[in-house]
Amino acid sequence: MASNQSDPSLTRSSFSPSDTAMLEALVPGYTLISRFFVSYLQIDPTAYLQYFVALAVLSVSLRYIYNSVSGFFMQHFVSYAEIRLDDELFNHVMWWMSRQSFMQRTNHFVAGVKTNGYWSDSEDEGSDEDSADEDSDIYDFMDDETEIQSQANIISRKKYKPLKFTPSQGRHFFWYKGRPMLLERQQQSQTARWALYNERLFLSCLGRNSSLIRELIDEASKEFQNRDGNKTIIYRAQRHSPGDSFNWLRCMARSPRPLSTVILDKHEKQTLVKDMRRYLCNRTRRWHSNRGIAYKRGYLLHGPPGTGKTSLCFAAAGALGLPLYLLTLNSNALDEDNLYTLFSDLPNKCIVLIEDVDTAGITHSRGKTGTNRSKGSDSVARDTEEASAEDDPPLDKSEKDGITLSGLLNVIDGVASSEGRILVMTTNHADRLDEALIRIGRVDMQVFLGYATQENIKDLFTSIYMPMEGDLPNNDKAKITTKWSNSHSTEKGRNDTEKKEKKQKEFWDHLESLRSRIHPLAAEFASIVPGGIFTAAEIQGYLLNHIDNPELAIEGAEAWAQVLQESKRVREEKFA
Numbered sequence: 095m096a097s098n099q100s101d102p103s104l105t106r107s108s109f110s111p112s113d114t115a116m117l118e119a120l121v122p123g124y125t126l127i128s129r130f131f132v133s134y135l136q137i138d139p140t141a142y143l144q145y146f147v148a149l150a151v152l153s154v155s156l157r158y159i160y161n162s163v164s165g166f167f168m169q170h171f172v173s174y175a176e177i178r179l180d181d182e183l184f185n186h187v188m189w190w191m192s193r194q195s196f197m198q199r200t201n202h203f204v205a206g207v208k209t210n211g212y213w214s215d216s217e218d219e220g221s222d223e224d225s226a227d228e229d230s231d232i233y234d235f236m237d238d239e240t241e242i243q244s245q246a247n248i249i250s251r252k253k254y255k256p257l258k259f260t261p262s263q264g265r266h267f268f269w270y271k272g273r274p275m276l277l278e279r280q281q282q283s284q285t286a287r288w289a290l291y292n293e294r295l296f297l298s299c300l301g302r303n304s305s306l307i308r309e310l311i312d313e314a315s316k317e318f319q320n321r322d323g324n325k326t327i328i329y330r331a332q333r334h335s336p337g338d339s340f341n342w343l344r345c346m347a348r349s350p351r352p353l354s355t356v357i358l359d360k361h362e363k364q365t366l367v368k369d370m371r372r373y374l375c376n377r378t379r380r381w382h383s384n385r386g387i388a389y390k391r392g393y394l395l396h397g398p399p400g401t402g403k404t405s406l407c408f409a410a411a412g413a414l415g416l417p418l419y420l421l422t423l424n425s426n427a428l429d430e431d432n433l434y435t436l437f438s439d440l441p442n443k444c445i446v447l448i449e450d451v452d453t454a455g456i457t458h459s460r461g462k463t464g465t466n467r468s469k470g471s472d473s474v475a476r477d478t479e480e481a482s483a484e485d486d487p488p489l490d491k492s493e494k495d496g497i498t499l500s501g502l503l504n505v506i507d508g509v510a511s512s513e514g515r516i517l518v519m520t521t522n523h524a525d526r527l528d529e530a531l532i533r534i535g536r537v538d539m540q541v542f543l544g545y546a547t548q549e550n551i552k553d554l555f556t557s558i559y560m561p562m563e564g565d566l567p568n569n570d571k572a573k574i575t576t577k578w579s580n581s582h583s584t585e586k587g588r589n590d591t592e593k594k595e596k597k598q599k600e601f602w603d604h605l606e607s608l609r610s611r612i613h614p615l616a617a618e619f620a621s622i623v624p625g626g627i628f629t630a631a632e633i634q635g636y637l638l639n640h641i642d643n644p645e646l647a648i649e650g651a652e653a654w655a656q657v658l659q660e661s662k663r664v665r666e667e668k669f670a
């Protein structure tokens with residue numbers, strides 16, 4: 095008691111019950127805390143209340159001042175750029191960042207096998223790793239146990255994707271061209287279900303001149319594109335989760351397929367590619383623009399499955415250096431609005447490929463809604479569709495009815511859809527398509543890809559077995575030899591080198607001899623396999639089983655053709 099009386103802090107603690115109630119309302123649990131301090135520490139916090147209040151006011155004021163000053167500073171003395179996750183540039187910058195030296199030193203990073211945001215990117219991550227493949231290629235034509243083991247080790251190493259390190263959430267300072275830069279990776283909405291996919295990047299630098307940021311973005315973008323080289327970039331329409339809208343997401347970059355490897359009547363192939371080239375040239379664009387005629391072109395590739403429709407489209411994209419946008423109309427979630435947005439997001443020059451347009455349920459059903467879009471045709475496929483639709487599980491509530499024919503036609507013709515695009519549709523059943531869909535203006539050229547003729551079979555054989563540039567990892571023999579010689583200066587190394595050189599020479603001789611024999615072999619093969627019966631895919635499948643031995647392929651061709659022909663006949667009878 096005595097000590098309480100002598101403590102000035104305790105003598106001043108005379109708060110009325112209403113004051114205490116108010117404090118309790120402001121700071122829940124105040125009475126309990128206060129009692130704890132008084133009983134155990136002999137300190138009455140009420141005596142210091144004014145200091146606490148002053149401290150709180152000071153901290154709020156400081157925060158306010160800090161925000162105002164930093165806001166003012168950011169607005170007037172800092173330049174910054176915002177990059178959103180749903181923009182391809184996000185990938186470009188993240189990829190560029192992952193290659194910067196500051197990423198090796200930072201202690202806050204995201205480790206992963208891809209540098210991009212959320213979409214699946216199954217492409218080969220560039221040529222960085224290609225050189226590592228060289229040895230495995232060289233081992234391809236070796237046969238002894240140790241060599242096979244070496245090859246297995248290399249393949250085994252390569253089965254995992256290399257790790258990539260990208261900046262984590264938060265701020266990262268780094269230097270670019272001698273000037274300090276700040277990268278901030280932010281997650282916008284923590285509460286949303288897909289918050290993880292709502293990221294943004296802020297790139298900032300001191301000064302009102304934003305040219306440095308522009309340079310960095312430009313450099314990142316160019317480096318990313320250079321990495322692609324002449325590869326064909328493939329995008330597909332995809333949405334991340336139910337309720338989201340569809341976007342074009344880059345899914346891979348593939349080496350272009352040479353047009354010569356797509357076997358088709360030469361005249362038709364040339365006509366198609368020439369037509370596309372003519373359409374893409376500036377003169378045609380100006381011509382269309384001067385006359386107010388929509389600058390669009392459509393093609394229909396039709397024929398039985400496995401005759402090369404997709405391959406032709408892919409090869410054309412490679413030959414013309416255009417990106418390929420894949421679209422499937424089967425998704426119930428894809429409605430006219432989504433399709434409209436997708437088409438308006440296309441770049442000026444590209445190929446949009448709609449595969450198997452007849453299976454999208456929009457054939458012969460102009461004006462019908464998606465729910466009954468599979469009705470209206472007497473085809474077997476449609477009956478099957480109807481039957482299976484009844485067995486389908488109930489749709490997600492966010493799923494809509496899918497695209498209708500009139501919806502598709504509106505989008506193809508839409509004024510907002512990108513000019514300069516090439517639309518390619520493929521189908522196995524051109525006869526089932528609505529007249530409106532394939533009328534001139536929407537489909538300007540139709541190409542039929544049928545069963546392989548005698549000539550096609552010969553070409554296919556030649557294209558599969560003819561040695562091509564690039565079949566060896568490095569065409570410069572001397573370079574390979576030097577590489578091996580340098581890396582093996584020991585006795586064993588020299589033996590290995592000699593062995594490899596011998597193998598390499600054998601391989602070259604094999605290629606040379608094959609080159610000289612290929613045409614007579616192709617003619618022989620074509621004389622055995624009947625024309626007009628098999629698809630190119632079937633013939634290719636057979637030849638790939640004898641990839642190292644064309645003679646063996648010829649030997650077994652007759653038996654293979656008979657068996658396949660018989661199985662086709664049985665299948666046809668079954669479905670007749």
Ligand SMILES: Nc1ncnc2c1ncn2[C@@H]1O[C@H](COP(=O)(O)OP(=O)(O)OP(=O)(O)O)[C@@H](O)[C@H]1O
Nearest residue numbers: 355356357398399400401402403404405630631634
């Ligand atoms: N005309 C062709 N020339 C070269 N290869 C071909 C040809 N047709 C088919 N192939 C080969 O067959 C496989 C399938 O070809 P592709 O997917 O292009 O056929 P498709 O006609 O689009 O088939 P689907 O109608 O089933 O989609 C590919 O590996 C391709 O290399």
